[in-house]
Amino acid sequence: MPKRSGKSEKPRKDSRELILDGAETVFSEKGFYGSTTRDIAARSGVHLGLLGYYFPTKLDLYRAVITRRAEEYSGAMLASLHGVRGGGDWEDVPVGALIQALFRPIVDFSLNRGPGWKNYIRLLARAANTRRTEPYVQTFMETFNPVSLEFIDVLKQRFPNAAEEDIYWSQSFLAGAINHALIETEAVDRYSNGLCKSSDLETVLAKLGPFFAAGMIRLAQGES
């Protein structure tokens, strides 16, 4: 072990964790190709050569960043989604509440769990908006597709009479909107002259619930 010789030494993060933190920051800001390993090494405060020791390739490093927090994150989303059901039937859950339950952990983790989580979530939103042919999104897909599929399954139970394709399109529209918000392009900040802030995820969640509930209900009624 690197930095823990004696018993009462500072429990300082080891190099591997420092690298993951730095990579998380840089990848979330610049994307996979826009990030350089040299920049990641500098921000992590470790020597460049060490990256190759812990993570043979840049792709391995990216995957490790995704994997590190994946279980805690996807678990929180699924728990929150199923928590809103209570003991009853999915058909009794208001659609807006259902949507907000799924995304509540995103907002909480991004706002209240420190910059690491905020960076992580932005990194994931970037990956979600990337073509599936890119090799670096494979790990993201394998890890988080089950969450999306679970949500889709819940939607099917919530709208048992809706056409299946309308469920899929609804989920796609919703995913696009939330990812756009999580990337924080600051487009809405500019258009609104600061009235709306893309960093204000609480407001995003508050608006997103009724907005997409209305859209889903309309589509499910077959009015397309």
Next chain:
Amino acid sequence: MPKRSGKSEKPRKDSRELILDGAETVFSEKGFYGSTTRDIAARSGVHLGLLGYYFPTKLDLYRAVITRRAEEYSGAMLASLHGVRGGGDWEDVPVGALIQALFRPIVDFSLNRGPGWKNYIRLLARAANTRRTEPYVQTFMETFNPVSLEFIDVLKQRFPNAAEEDIYWSQSFLAGAINHALIETEAVDRYSNGLCKSSDLETVLAKLGPFFAAGMIRLAQGES
């Protein structure tokens, strides 16, 4: 001029256009940082050094790709948007028709005007989902922000009693959804096992109109 000596010679594209075509293709698939000038040169069928002759930097090339089709594209969107008004009042235009009018040229150009346009539109959708701090989105913003602002202005007239911020959030959600669709991540293809195809922009447009009309109406009613 490079390749047109006589009168009856084949009107072959000159190198500059070939480079722009190749760059459009590569940028739309891999993004700015994921694309290499060598790849662009190879796909354009020109020598690498020629890129530097016509476009000093990769950024200049990217900007030129955006600029080449910008006027025709934004003009078509604005014309279609204002065409749906007819001679009457914005408040009389159905919201779904208004949304579909804005995006109708996107679908038409992407599906019926050749691969160059399809690539161009995907490239723009990528840029729209990129943080505004990235230098390479500057040209995109300057060129297409007026279109978004015009649409926002129309929405304000269509919903004169809505809170301003709800107009901005509505536009943001809509932009996120359409960009996600135009990037064609193929996420919906996988979730639906091929039932829905992200390349099927006609269906996207058909679903998107009623879906987002319902969302906007709900938000405009103040039910957030």
Next chain:
DNA sequence: GTCTATATCGCGATAGAC
């Protein structure tokens, strides 16, 4: 004016010294 060859320098990756 158009195009090619080449050199410089930063980046990803690796073998090996300490």
Next chain:
DNA sequence: GTCTATCGCGATATAGAC
């Protein structure tokens, strides 16, 4: 476990061929 040296590829500036 950490750092050095180095290689091949990336972006790009330049000299000069046509």
